[in-house]
Amino acid sequence: MASPGVTGPIPTLAADPAARRILLRWLDEFTATLFGGHRDRAAIVSELSDGLHTAAERRLAGGGLTAEEAARAAVAEFGPPRLAAAGFLGEIVAGQARRVAVGLLVCGPVVGAAWLATKGLLWPLRPAPLLTELPLLVTVLAVAVPAAILAVAAGRVGRWMAITGPALAPNAALVAALGCVAGDATLLGALGYAALDGATPTPTVWVAAALSALRLGAAVVGARRCAAGRAALR
Amino acid sequence: MRAEVLKGHLDGLLLAALEDGPRHGYGVIEALRVASVGTLDLPTGTVYPALHRLERAGLVRSMWSEKSGRRRRSYELTAAGVKALAHHRGTWREFSGTVSSLLAGGAWPAPA
Numbered sequence: 001m002a003s004p005g006v007t008g009p010i011p012t013l014a015a016d017p018a019a020r021r022i023l024l025r026w027l028d029e030f031t032a033t034l035f036g037g038h039r040d041r042a043a044i045v046s047e048l049s050d051g052l053h054t055a056a057e058r059r060l061a062g063g064g065l066t067a068e069e070a071a072r073a074a075v076a077e078f079g080p081p082r083l084a085a086a087g088f089l090g091e092i093v094a095g096q097a098r099r100v101a102v103g104l105l106v107c108g109p110v111v112g113a114a115w116l117a118t119k120g121l122l123w124p125l126r127p128a129p130l131l132t133e134l135p136l137l138v139t140v141l142a143v144a145v146p147a148a149i150l151a152v153a154a155g156r157v158g159r160w161m162a163i164t165g166p167a168l169a170p171n172a173a174l175v176a177a178l179g180c181v182a183g184d185a186t187l188l189g190a191l192g193y194a195a196l197d198g199a200t201p202t203p204t205v206w207v208a209a210a211l212s213a214l215r216l217g218a219a220v221v222g223a224r225r226c227a228a229g230r231a232a233l234r
Numbered sequence: 235m236r237a238e239v240l241k242g243h244l245d246g247l248l249l250a251a252l253e254d255g256p257r258h259g260y261g262v263i264e265a266l267r268v269a270s271v272g273t274l275d276l277p278t279g280t281v282y283p284a285l286h287r288l289e290r291a292g293l294v295r296s297m298w299s300e301k302s303g304r305r306r307r308s309y310e311l312t313a314a315g316v317k318a319l320a321h322h323r324g325t326w327r328e329f330s331g332t333v334s335s336l337l338a339g340g341a342w343p344a345p346a
Binding site: 043044046047048049050051052053054055057058077078079083084085086087088090091094095098154155156 | 258259260261263264277278279280282283286287289290291292301302304305306307
Protein backbone atom coordinates (compact mmCIF):
# COMPACT_ATOMS: atom_id res chain seq x y z
CA MET A 1 0.00 0.00 0.00
CA ALA A 2 1.49 3.38 -0.92
CA SER A 3 1.97 5.90 1.87
CA PRO A 4 0.16 9.23 1.65
CA GLY A 5 2.17 11.66 -0.41
CA VAL A 6 4.23 8.92 -2.06
CA THR A 7 3.66 8.83 -5.78
CA GLY A 8 5.02 6.46 -8.33
CA PRO A 9 5.86 2.77 -7.97
CA ILE A 10 6.11 1.34 -4.47
CA PRO A 11 9.80 0.80 -3.63
CA THR A 12 10.87 -2.78 -3.12
CA LEU A 13 14.09 -4.20 -1.83
CA ALA A 14 14.48 -6.53 -4.77
CA ALA A 15 14.32 -3.63 -7.24
CA ASP A 16 16.92 -1.53 -5.46
CA PRO A 17 20.55 -2.64 -6.06
CA ALA A 18 21.89 -0.27 -3.38
CA ALA A 19 19.54 -1.74 -0.76
CA ARG A 20 20.50 -5.26 -1.77
CA ARG A 21 24.21 -4.36 -1.57
CA ILE A 22 23.80 -2.99 1.95
CA LEU A 23 22.12 -6.16 3.17
CA LEU A 24 24.55 -8.47 1.38
CA ARG A 25 27.55 -6.57 2.74
CA TRP A 26 26.28 -7.12 6.29
CA LEU A 27 25.64 -10.81 5.58
CA ASP A 28 29.06 -11.28 3.98
CA GLU A 29 30.85 -9.85 7.02
CA PHE A 30 28.61 -11.88 9.34
CA THR A 31 29.39 -15.10 7.41
CA ALA A 32 33.13 -14.41 7.36
CA THR A 33 33.22 -13.84 11.14
CA LEU A 34 31.01 -16.79 12.08
CA PHE A 35 32.87 -19.66 13.75
CA GLY A 36 32.48 -23.21 12.55
CA GLY A 37 32.28 -25.36 9.47
CA HIS A 38 30.24 -24.75 6.34
CA ARG A 39 27.20 -26.70 7.53
CA ASP A 40 26.94 -24.83 10.85
CA ARG A 41 27.34 -21.47 9.19
CA ALA A 42 25.02 -22.06 6.21
CA ALA A 43 21.92 -22.67 8.34
CA ILE A 44 22.60 -19.69 10.62
CA VAL A 45 23.30 -17.36 7.68
CA SER A 46 20.03 -18.44 6.00
CA GLU A 47 18.15 -17.69 9.19
CA LEU A 48 19.76 -14.29 9.77
CA SER A 49 19.38 -13.37 6.09
CA ASP A 50 15.63 -13.95 6.35
CA GLY A 51 15.48 -11.89 9.56
CA LEU A 52 17.50 -9.03 8.08
CA HIS A 53 15.42 -8.88 4.90
CA THR A 54 12.21 -9.07 6.96
CA ALA A 55 13.39 -6.15 9.10
CA ALA A 56 14.08 -4.08 5.97
CA GLU A 57 10.73 -5.05 4.41
CA ARG A 58 8.86 -4.06 7.59
CA ARG A 59 10.45 -0.62 7.52
CA LEU A 60 9.69 -0.22 3.85
CA ALA A 61 6.06 -1.27 4.40
CA GLY A 62 5.78 1.28 7.20
CA GLY A 63 6.21 4.03 4.63
CA GLY A 64 8.36 7.14 4.48
CA LEU A 65 11.62 5.40 3.67
CA THR A 66 13.33 4.55 0.45
CA ALA A 67 14.49 0.96 -0.04
CA GLU A 68 18.08 2.01 0.67
CA GLU A 69 17.06 3.79 3.88
CA ALA A 70 15.05 0.75 4.97
CA ALA A 71 18.08 -1.48 4.37
CA ARG A 72 20.33 0.85 6.37
CA ALA A 73 17.83 0.91 9.23
CA ALA A 74 17.61 -2.90 9.25
CA VAL A 75 21.38 -3.23 9.30
CA ALA A 76 21.59 -0.71 12.15
CA GLU A 77 18.99 -2.69 14.08
CA PHE A 78 20.92 -5.94 13.63
CA GLY A 79 24.07 -4.25 14.90
CA PRO A 80 27.69 -4.93 13.98
CA PRO A 81 27.90 -8.27 12.14
CA ARG A 82 30.92 -9.30 14.22
CA LEU A 83 28.93 -8.90 17.44
CA ALA A 84 25.98 -10.82 16.00
CA ALA A 85 28.34 -13.64 14.89
CA ALA A 86 30.03 -13.76 18.30
CA GLY A 87 26.65 -14.46 19.89
CA PHE A 88 26.45 -17.79 18.07
CA LEU A 89 29.86 -19.09 19.17
CA GLY A 90 28.63 -21.05 22.18
CA GLU A 91 25.86 -22.79 20.29
CA ILE A 92 28.05 -23.67 17.31
CA VAL A 93 30.74 -25.15 19.56
CA ALA A 94 28.14 -27.14 21.52
CA GLY A 95 26.58 -28.42 18.29
CA GLN A 96 29.95 -29.55 16.94
CA ALA A 97 30.74 -31.32 20.22
CA ARG A 98 27.39 -33.07 20.15
CA ARG A 99 28.06 -34.41 16.64
CA VAL A 100 31.51 -35.70 17.70
CA ALA A 101 29.95 -37.47 20.69
CA VAL A 102 27.14 -38.99 18.61
CA GLY A 103 29.69 -40.32 16.13
CA LEU A 104 31.72 -41.94 18.91
CA LEU A 105 28.61 -43.49 20.50
CA VAL A 106 27.46 -44.91 17.15
CA CYS A 107 30.79 -46.46 16.13
CA GLY A 108 31.69 -47.66 19.64
CA PRO A 109 29.55 -50.81 19.56
CA VAL A 110 30.74 -51.59 16.00
CA VAL A 111 34.42 -51.44 16.96
CA GLY A 112 33.74 -53.26 20.21
CA ALA A 113 31.89 -56.07 18.44
CA ALA A 114 34.70 -56.40 15.90
CA TRP A 115 37.28 -56.88 18.67
CA LEU A 116 35.02 -59.27 20.59
CA ALA A 117 34.84 -61.39 17.45
CA THR A 118 38.64 -61.73 17.52
CA LYS A 119 38.70 -63.57 20.82
CA GLY A 120 41.52 -66.10 20.68
CA LEU A 121 42.17 -65.64 16.98
CA LEU A 122 45.85 -64.83 16.98
CA TRP A 123 48.15 -67.60 15.76
CA PRO A 124 49.94 -69.30 17.48
CA LEU A 125 46.94 -69.24 19.85
CA ARG A 126 47.24 -66.59 22.50
CA PRO A 127 44.84 -64.08 24.10
CA ALA A 128 43.73 -61.39 21.67
CA PRO A 129 44.60 -57.77 22.52
CA LEU A 130 41.05 -57.21 23.78
CA LEU A 131 41.53 -59.73 26.56
CA THR A 132 45.08 -58.75 27.52
CA GLU A 133 44.16 -55.11 27.97
CA LEU A 134 40.67 -55.65 29.41
CA PRO A 135 41.08 -53.82 32.76
CA LEU A 136 42.44 -50.71 31.03
CA LEU A 137 39.75 -50.83 28.35
CA VAL A 138 36.98 -51.15 30.93
CA THR A 139 38.37 -48.07 32.70
CA VAL A 140 38.50 -46.15 29.43
CA LEU A 141 34.91 -47.16 28.57
CA ALA A 142 33.71 -46.17 32.05
CA VAL A 143 35.00 -42.64 31.38
CA ALA A 144 34.46 -42.23 27.62
CA VAL A 145 30.87 -43.49 27.35
CA PRO A 146 29.37 -41.30 30.12
CA ALA A 147 31.36 -38.34 28.78
CA ALA A 148 29.95 -38.86 25.28
CA ILE A 149 26.41 -39.19 26.64
CA LEU A 150 26.89 -35.99 28.66
CA ALA A 151 28.11 -34.14 25.55
CA VAL A 152 25.01 -35.25 23.63
CA ALA A 153 22.65 -34.38 26.47
CA ALA A 154 24.39 -31.17 27.58
CA GLY A 155 21.61 -28.97 26.26
CA ARG A 156 18.90 -30.82 28.13
CA VAL A 157 21.04 -31.17 31.26
CA GLY A 158 21.21 -27.37 31.26
CA ARG A 159 17.52 -27.28 32.17
CA TRP A 160 18.36 -28.63 35.61
CA MET A 161 21.98 -27.83 36.29
CA ALA A 162 22.92 -24.20 36.83
CA ILE A 163 26.60 -25.00 36.36
CA THR A 164 26.30 -25.77 32.67
CA GLY A 165 27.44 -23.36 30.04
CA PRO A 166 28.55 -23.66 26.42
CA ALA A 167 31.83 -25.30 27.52
CA LEU A 168 30.19 -28.41 29.01
CA ALA A 169 29.55 -30.13 25.67
CA PRO A 170 33.02 -29.60 24.13
CA ASN A 171 34.73 -30.54 27.42
CA ALA A 172 32.73 -33.77 27.70
CA ALA A 173 33.17 -34.63 24.01
CA LEU A 174 36.92 -34.01 24.30
CA VAL A 175 37.15 -36.45 27.21
CA ALA A 176 35.16 -39.03 25.22
CA ALA A 177 37.34 -38.58 22.13
CA LEU A 178 40.57 -38.84 24.11
CA GLY A 179 39.19 -41.95 25.82
CA CYS A 180 38.59 -43.54 22.42
CA VAL A 181 42.08 -42.56 21.28
CA ALA A 182 43.54 -44.19 24.40
CA GLY A 183 41.43 -47.32 23.96
CA ASP A 184 42.21 -47.79 20.27
CA ALA A 185 45.89 -46.98 20.72
CA THR A 186 46.03 -49.61 23.49
CA LEU A 187 44.39 -52.28 21.33
CA LEU A 188 46.54 -51.52 18.30
CA GLY A 189 49.66 -51.33 20.45
CA ALA A 190 48.93 -54.71 22.02
CA LEU A 191 48.33 -56.19 18.57
CA GLY A 192 51.59 -54.76 17.31
CA TYR A 193 53.44 -56.17 20.31
CA ALA A 194 51.91 -59.61 19.72
CA ALA A 195 52.84 -59.45 16.04
CA LEU A 196 56.44 -58.60 16.93
CA ASP A 197 56.38 -61.58 19.25
CA GLY A 198 55.59 -63.88 16.31
CA ALA A 199 51.80 -63.95 16.34
CA THR A 200 49.97 -63.77 13.02
CA PRO A 201 46.77 -61.74 12.99
CA THR A 202 43.89 -63.49 11.25
CA PRO A 203 41.60 -61.61 8.81
CA THR A 204 39.10 -61.04 11.65
CA VAL A 205 41.80 -59.35 13.69
CA TRP A 206 42.82 -57.22 10.70
CA VAL A 207 39.21 -56.04 10.31
CA ALA A 208 39.02 -55.10 13.99
CA ALA A 209 42.39 -53.36 13.77
CA ALA A 210 41.30 -51.42 10.67
CA LEU A 211 38.08 -50.28 12.38
CA SER A 212 40.05 -49.22 15.45
CA ALA A 213 42.52 -47.31 13.30
CA LEU A 214 39.65 -45.52 11.52
CA ARG A 215 38.00 -44.63 14.79
CA LEU A 216 41.30 -43.49 16.26
CA GLY A 217 41.74 -41.10 13.32
CA ALA A 218 38.17 -39.83 13.62
CA ALA A 219 38.55 -39.42 17.40
CA VAL A 220 41.74 -37.38 16.90
CA VAL A 221 39.94 -35.09 14.42
CA GLY A 222 36.99 -34.82 16.81
CA ALA A 223 39.26 -34.06 19.76
CA ARG A 224 41.01 -31.29 17.82
CA ARG A 225 37.66 -29.81 16.81
CA CYS A 226 36.44 -29.82 20.43
CA ALA A 227 39.74 -28.35 21.65
CA ALA A 228 39.48 -25.56 19.06
CA GLY A 229 35.93 -24.88 20.20
CA ARG A 230 37.01 -24.71 23.85
CA ALA A 231 39.82 -22.35 22.94
CA ALA A 232 37.44 -20.09 21.00
CA LEU A 233 35.09 -19.88 24.00
CA ARG A 234 37.80 -18.53 26.30
CA MET B 235 15.68 -1.22 29.55
CA ARG B 236 19.26 -2.23 30.09
CA ALA B 237 20.21 -5.74 28.97
CA GLU B 238 21.63 -6.77 32.35
CA VAL B 239 18.22 -6.26 33.97
CA LEU B 240 16.88 -9.05 31.76
CA LYS B 241 19.49 -11.60 32.78
CA GLY B 242 17.85 -14.74 33.99
CA HIS B 243 14.50 -13.78 32.47
CA LEU B 244 15.35 -13.93 28.77
CA ASP B 245 14.39 -17.60 28.42
CA GLY B 246 10.99 -17.00 30.01
CA LEU B 247 10.34 -14.02 27.73
CA LEU B 248 11.25 -15.99 24.61
CA LEU B 249 9.07 -18.92 25.64
CA ALA B 250 6.17 -16.54 26.35
CA ALA B 251 6.59 -14.95 22.90
CA LEU B 252 6.09 -18.39 21.36
CA GLU B 253 3.08 -19.34 23.48
CA ASP B 254 0.49 -18.25 20.92
CA GLY B 255 2.11 -20.08 18.02
CA PRO B 256 5.26 -20.46 15.95
CA ARG B 257 7.35 -17.38 15.15
CA HIS B 258 10.63 -16.89 13.33
CA GLY B 259 13.54 -15.24 15.10
CA TYR B 260 12.86 -11.68 13.93
CA GLY B 261 9.18 -12.26 14.63
CA VAL B 262 10.07 -13.00 18.27
CA ILE B 263 12.09 -9.76 18.50
CA GLU B 264 9.20 -7.78 16.99
CA ALA B 265 6.62 -9.46 19.24
CA LEU B 266 8.59 -8.58 22.37
CA ARG B 267 9.06 -5.02 21.18
CA VAL B 268 5.37 -4.52 20.37
CA ALA B 269 4.03 -6.33 23.47
CA SER B 270 6.32 -4.28 25.74
CA VAL B 271 5.43 -1.03 23.91
CA GLY B 272 9.06 -0.56 22.94
CA THR B 273 10.59 -1.22 26.38
CA LEU B 274 12.13 -4.53 25.33
CA ASP B 275 14.25 -4.08 22.24
CA LEU B 276 16.52 -7.10 22.40
CA PRO B 277 19.58 -7.34 20.15
CA THR B 278 19.54 -9.98 17.43
CA GLY B 279 22.92 -11.25 18.69
CA THR B 280 21.14 -12.21 21.91
CA VAL B 281 17.78 -13.53 20.71
CA TYR B 282 18.80 -15.83 17.85
CA PRO B 283 21.49 -17.74 19.81
CA ALA B 284 19.11 -17.97 22.79
CA LEU B 285 16.49 -19.61 20.55
CA HIS B 286 19.12 -22.11 19.40
CA ARG B 287 20.00 -22.82 23.03
CA LEU B 288 16.35 -23.36 23.90
CA GLU B 289 16.08 -25.82 21.03
CA ARG B 290 19.14 -27.70 22.21
CA ALA B 291 17.53 -27.85 25.66
CA GLY B 292 14.39 -29.37 24.12
CA LEU B 293 12.14 -26.46 25.10
CA VAL B 294 11.40 -25.33 21.54
CA ARG B 295 11.61 -27.02 18.16
CA SER B 296 12.35 -25.38 14.84
CA MET B 297 11.13 -26.00 11.33
CA TRP B 298 12.16 -24.59 7.98
CA SER B 299 9.78 -23.16 5.39
CA GLU B 300 9.98 -20.98 2.27
CA LYS B 301 8.83 -17.36 2.48
CA SER B 302 9.25 -14.81 -0.33
CA GLY B 303 11.89 -17.03 -1.88
CA ARG B 304 13.89 -17.23 1.35
CA ARG B 305 14.40 -20.07 3.81
CA ARG B 306 12.70 -19.22 7.07
CA ARG B 307 13.29 -20.95 10.41
CA SER B 308 10.38 -20.78 12.82
CA TYR B 309 10.21 -21.95 16.40
CA GLU B 310 7.40 -23.40 18.49
CA LEU B 311 7.12 -24.56 22.08
CA THR B 312 7.49 -28.23 22.92
CA ALA B 313 5.56 -29.85 25.78
CA ALA B 314 8.66 -29.36 27.93
CA GLY B 315 8.74 -25.71 26.86
CA VAL B 316 5.13 -25.21 27.99
CA LYS B 317 6.06 -26.63 31.42
CA ALA B 318 9.19 -24.50 31.58
CA LEU B 319 7.16 -21.37 30.77
CA ALA B 320 4.73 -22.18 33.61
CA HIS B 321 7.74 -22.60 35.93
CA HIS B 322 9.21 -19.26 34.81
CA ARG B 323 5.87 -17.55 35.46
CA GLY B 324 5.65 -19.01 38.97
CA THR B 325 9.23 -18.05 39.78
CA TRP B 326 8.70 -14.52 38.43
CA ARG B 327 5.47 -14.00 40.40
CA GLU B 328 7.23 -15.00 43.62
CA PHE B 329 10.35 -12.94 42.86
CA SER B 330 8.57 -9.81 41.68
CA GLY B 331 6.13 -9.96 44.58
CA THR B 332 8.96 -10.15 47.09
CA VAL B 333 11.05 -7.41 45.48
CA SER B 334 8.02 -5.13 45.10
CA SER B 335 7.18 -5.58 48.75
CA LEU B 336 10.72 -4.82 49.89
CA LEU B 337 11.17 -1.83 47.61
CA ALA B 338 7.83 -0.45 48.73
CA GLY B 339 9.17 -0.24 52.28
CA GLY B 340 8.44 -3.67 53.64
CA ALA B 341 8.79 -4.63 57.29
CA TRP B 342 12.59 -4.52 57.64
CA PRO B 343 14.10 -5.77 60.90
CA ALA B 344 15.55 -3.06 63.14
CA PRO B 345 19.26 -2.36 62.54
CA ALA B 346 21.58 -4.05 65.03
